[in-house]
Amino acid sequence: xxxxxxxxxxxxxxxxxxxxxxxxxxxxxxxxxxxxxxxxxxxxxxxxxxxxxxxxxxxxxxxxxxxxxxxxxxxxxxxxxxxxxxxxxxxxxxxxxxxxxxxxxxxxxxxxxxxxxxxxxxxxxxxxxxxxxxxxxxxxxxxxxxxxxxxxxxxxxxxxxxxxxxxxxxxxxxxxxxxxxxxxxxxxxxxxxxxxxxxxxxxxxxxxxxxxxxxxxxxxxxxxxxxxxxxxxxxxxxxxxxxxxxxxxxxxxxxxxxxxxxxxxxxxxxxxxxxxxxxxxxxxxxxxxxxxxxxxxxxxxxxxxxxxxxxxxxxxxxxxxxxxxxxxxxxxxxxxxxxxxxxxxxxxxxxxxxxxxxxxxxxxxxxxxxxxxxxxxxxxxxxxxxxxxxxxxxxxxxxxxxxxxxxxxxxxxxxxxxxxxxxxxxxxxxxxxxxx
Numbered sequence: 001x002x003x004x005x006x007x008x009x010x011x012x013x014x015x016x017x018x019x020x021x022x023x024x025x026x027x028x029x030x031x032x033x034x035x036x037x038x039x040x041x042x043x044x045x046x047x048x049x050x051x052x053x054x055x056x057x058x059x060x061x062x063x064x065x066x067x068x069x070x071x072x073x074x075x076x077x078x079x080x081x082x083x084x085x086x087x088x089x090x091x092x093x094x095x096x097x098x099x100x101x102x103x104x105x106x107x108x109x110x111x112x113x114x115x116x117x118x119x120x121x122x123x124x125x126x127x128x129x130x131x132x133x134x135x136x137x138x139x140x141x142x143x144x145x146x147x148x149x150x151x152x153x154x155x156x157x158x159x160x161x162x163x164x165x166x167x168x169x170x171x172x173x174x175x176x177x178x179x180x181x182x183x184x185x186x187x188x189x190x191x192x193x194x195x196x197x198x199x200x201x202x203x204x205x206x207x208x209x210x211x212x213x214x215x216x217x218x219x220x221x222x223x224x225x226x227x228x229x230x231x232x233x234x235x236x237x238x239x240x241x242x243x244x245x246x247x248x249x250x251x252x253x254x255x256x257x258x259x260x261x262x263x264x265x266x267x268x269x270x271x272x273x274x275x276x277x278x279x280x281x282x283x284x285x286x287x288x289x290x291x292x293x294x295x296x297x298x299x300x301x302x303x304x305x306x307x308x309x310x311x312x313x314x315x316x317x318x319x320x321x322x323x324x325x326x327x328x329x330x331x332x333x334x335x336x337x338x339x340x341x342x343x344x345x346x347x348x349x350x351x352x353x354x355x356x357x358x359x360x361x362x363x364x365x366x367x368x369x370x371x372x373x374x375x376x377x378x379x380x381x382x383x384x385x386x387x388x389x390x391x392x393x394x395x396x397x398x399x400x401x402x403x404x405x406x407x408x409x410x411x412x413x414x415x416x417x418x419x420x421x422x423x424x425x426x427x428x429x430x431x432x433x434x435x436x
Contacts (some may be wrong), residue, residue, distance in 0.1 A: 006178050006186070008033040035178050035186030067252060070205065073111035076261055076270035077104070080232060080245050082253015085164075085205045089252060090196045092170075092225065094210040095234030100243055101209050103134060103267050104234070105166045108207070110136045113163030116156065120147040120172030120182075134267035147182060149173045149191040153198045162204050167195060169209035170224070183211075192227050225249060236263075240356040242277055243268060244296070257297040275302040275413065278355035288375040291386045291415065292367035293406040294359050300402065300409040302386070304354040305364060307371040309347040317345065323353025324368065325360070332368055332391060339395035340369075340428045342376050363400035365391035366419065366430065373431045381434055385417040386410045395428060397421040 009016045010033055015026035017033070024033055069084030078084050081091075095101050106127070109115040115138075119127055124143050131141075146152055152173070156165055167173065173191040174182035181187065192208065199206035208228065225231050229251045236243040245259035261268040262277065271277065279291070279302055288307040293300045312318065321329040329351055336342045351368060353359050366389035374380055381387075388406055389397040399421050400406075407418045424430035 005038050006035050007038050009036045010034075034189075035180045035184065037177055037186075037190055070112075072108050074104075074108060074270060075272070076245065076259030077108065080247045080253075080257050080259045081230065082247075082250060082257070086229075086252045087205065088200050088203045089230060090199050090206045090208070090228045091230040091232060092208050092210050092228040093232040093234060094212055096212055096238070098238055099234050099236055100261070100263055100268055101234050102168055103130065103263075104245075104261075105168065105207055105209070106131055106136060107134060107267050109141050109164065109166060110138050114140045114142070114159075114161055115164045115166065116142050116144060116159065116162055118144045118146060118152055118165065118167045120145075120167075121169060133265075147172050147174055149175050149194055153194055156198050156202060156204070162202070165195075165199065165204055165206045167206065167208045169211060170195075171211045189223055189227075192224055196227055237356050242356045244357075254297075258299065260296070260301075278303045278353075278357055285380045285383050287378055287380045288371055290367040290371040290374065290381060291410075292359075292364045292388060293386060293410060294357075294361040294364060295402060295406070300406045301357075302410065302413065303357060303359055303364070305359075305367045305371045306352045306354055307368070307375050308350040309344070309372065309375045310350070312346055312348045314348075318348040318350075320348075320350045322351070323356070323358050324351060324364065328362075328365075329368070331393070332365060333372070335391055335393060335395055335427065336369055336372060339426075340373070340431055342373065344372075344376070347376075361400070362390040363388050363403075363406070365389060366397055366427070369427055370419070370430065370435065373435050377435055379435050382417055384415045385419060385434070386415045387419040387430075389419070389421050391427055395426050397424060397427060397430065 007016045007018060010024040010027060010029065012029045013024065013027040015024055067086055069086065071084045072078055093101055109117055117127065124145050127143055144152065144155060156162065170188060170192055171183045174187050175190055175194070178186050178190060195206060195208065210224070230247065231249040233246045233248050234243065235246065241263045243261040243263055245261065247253070247255045247257055249255060260271040260274045262271055290305045291302060292305060293302050319326060319329055319333065333344055333349060337344050349372065351371070367387040369391055370381060370387050388400055388403060390400055392398060403420060407420065410418055419430055419434060424433060
């Protein structure tokens, strides 16, 4: 019979001891001792592995097989996963508290077959209230209020036809084989490994919810992200309805796709046309408003850049940026002052990306400059116009990634004019041609 015990092993030098101490006696590192499960028959297992290990085979001799996808019936989630779930896939979904992780997974459970929803944080009554609010209709969703990972594994093993397993959250799980508290590095790592091994053996997709730290990273050991197949990051401003789902790691699909959701009263709604969020509904052409396109994964999304100039009463004018890098705004203002002759040193400048999205793409440089110039000269851009281009320090307009695709998307949405480096090679020419 296998006997197990735990030891504290230093993650820096490998030193092991029975009791925990804040400082490793060997290397002197604080907090590097992590509780680890030790089996008494580990030597015999290693001998068996050596006898049973197979030699290497040629890559060309390995038969390729088509990965069968399981649709979640949530189009934006399927997009991020690469077309759907794969049998036995283990997904870690992380995000700030209250961002909508549990809501998304409960909607997922409503779309799949028989689902086991394991809750270590909320009671069954709380889950029932949320299910009624978002309109969950399936009657074969089982709720297990448990934090013992061994009991959860036993329940998954007993089930015959599970379609998916949801664990909310991995930081609340613990095993009695380790003496550390739930959420400690040793407990998180061991519990995640046991759940993953069970999911692989039963060939069942499994979702784990992960907490985040103050720095905005997944709480627990970094090895947790390496254990799972897919890491999804759920982000957004809780004061707004916009939610964005990103794939940080994906063994079964791309990592450059994003899913865009809107948090409604009935739960999360996938946005097929996300420009409805980021563009204002008014049709009147006004100064300081410029439309551009950013890339979210492989999807071009239209955004509206808004600018405002106000005479300053301060010795140093204010530069306020919402949705773009403030340092990038300072650089573009310097180009407008030096290369285009705009006297902005006596103006407070405010620039905002409508809808609450963050535009890290430099393709919005031209739109920002034209928006500021529009306010400065008090003349709007021509109607149905988009601006695409990166602006250099010399005032030149550079081509951006997937420019043709973005222009094609803009024309599909009814925008007839596109200002790019093909129409104007330099920023002063673009201002003279389209604003002055």
